[in-house]
Amino acid sequence: TWAQILRNKYLQSKTLSQVTVRPMDSPFWKGLMRVKSVFLNWTKFIVGNGTSTRFWEDTWLGDTPLALQYPSLYSIVQRRDATVESVCQSTPLNISFRRALAGNRWEAWLHLVRRLMDVQLSQRLNQ
Numbered sequence: 351t352w353a354q355i356l357r358n359k360y361l362q363s364k365t366l367s368q369v370t371v372r373p374m375d376s377p378f379w380k381g382l383m384r385v386k387s388v389f390l391n392w393t394k395f396i397v398g399n400g401t402s403t404r405f406w407e408d409t410w411l412g413d414t415p416l417a418l419q420y421p422s423l424y425s426i427v428q429r430r431d432a433t434v435e436s437v438c439q440s441t442p443l444n445i446s447f448r449r450a451l452a453g454n455r456w457e458a459w460l461h462l463v464r465r466l467m468d469v470q471l472s473q474r475l476n477q
Contacts (some may be wrong), residue, residue: 356379360375360379368404368431369383370383371383371384397410397434397469397471397472398471398472399435399471399472400433400434400435400436400438400471401433401434401435402433403433403434403435404431404432404433404434405432405433405434405436405437405445406424406427406430406431406432407430407431410434411465411466411469412465416462417430419462420458420461420462422454422455422458423447423451423455423458423459423462426447426448426449426455427445427446427447427448428445428446428447428448429445429446432444432445434469434471435471438466438469438471443463443466
């Protein structure tokens with residue numbers, strides 16, 4: 351199918367959110383990459399085991415990306431490209447910030463942690 355051709359040629363082992371446009375890409379693919387951010391903002395991800403879903407920038411918990419729900423945390427997080435699996439794989443959560451969490455940032459962090467307590471990742475690979 352056409353989807354498999356695009357997956358093999360452009361995505362390879364990456365997800366749509368992880369790929370960037372390259373100079374040798376076709377005009378068709380370059381056009382898709384120009385609208386990628388709009389598409390991703392209107393798409394909700396089925397997380398599965400979390401290896402293909404970006405923790406901050408994909409919509410997987412709520413109706414918008416966590417980067418938009420918690421901008422004060424996103425602005426100081428060390429790894430903006432972390433996956434759900436990499437963050438949620440351990441207790442405490444595998445996440446680091448460039449500054450100490452205080453005041454409103456601390457309250458935002460506690461709110462996010464309470465929501466993450468209900469997240470259950472599957473043990474299966476994402477399909």
